[in-house]
Structures are given as C-alpha cells and as structure tokens.
Amino acid sequence: MSGGIVRIGPDNIIAEMRNWHLEANSDYNDGYIKQHFQDHLETVYKAIDDMRKTKEEKELEAEKAQWVCEECGKSTFETDIEYLVSPTMHLGCQLEIMNELK
Numbered sequence: 524m525s526g527g528i529v530r531i532g533p534d535n536i537i538a539e540m541r542n543w544h545l546e547a548n549s550d551y552n553d554g555y556i557k558q559h560f561q562d563h564l565e566t567v568y569k570a571i572d573d574m575r576k577t578k579e580e581k582e583l584e585a586e587k588a589q590w591v592c593e594e595c596g597k598s599t600f601e602t603d604i605e606y607l608v609s610p611t612m613h614l615g616c617q618l619e620i621m622n623e624l625k
C-alpha cells in the first residue's frame with residue numbers, strides 16, 4: 524500500500540458518519556443515545572470547519588479572543604470604542620465596579 528500512514532479512506536469515514544446520523548435520528552434510540560451520536564457528528568463538523576479556515580480567519584479569531592471584558596467575560600470586539608475603557612473593559616462594567624466601591 525502506498526501512502527504509508529493513511530489507514531482509512533473517505534468512503535469509510537462517510538459510511539461511519541452516515542451510521543451516526545441514522546442512530547442520531549432513529550426513533551428506536553432514546554434521547555441519550557441520539558445525543559451521543561449527534562455529539563460524534565458535531566465533533567467532526569467542528570474539526571472540518573476548523574480545517575477549512577484560512578490563515579486570515581484564524582488570525583482574526585485569535586485577535587478576537589484577546590478582546591474580552593475582564594468584568595463580564597463578554598466580547599468587546601464589536602463594541603464601539605467610545606463604550607470601552609480598554610480592549611478588556613466595557614465602560615459600563617467599569618462604572619458598575621466604581622459604584623460598588625462607593
């Protein structure tokens with residue numbers, strides 16, 4: 524066999540995913556089993572999404588991860604600069620902290 528480390532082909536992967544899909548949607552399975560197989564599918568979908576991301580998309584994601592409010596834990600990335608004390612603090616959150624200290 525050429526290709527060395529390749530153990531299974533796309534047909535095998537697709538066949539297995541079709542089985543998971545059937546199990547996830549079968550009325551013969553209870554909710555726990557359905558969820559179990561749905562989780563398998565979501566894990567693969569997530570990995571595929573990640574592999575398909577461009578270098579630029581990954582860089583933007585890394586940048587966005589830096590823009591998180593220390594107080595509320597929400598993203599500050601889309602917040603208008605006038606409503607930020609810093610990239611890691613909403614103005615509203617800072618004001619709440621100051622009110623609590625009074």
Ligand SMILES: [Zn+2]
Pocket residue numbers: 592593594595596597612613616
């Ligand atoms: Zn905040």
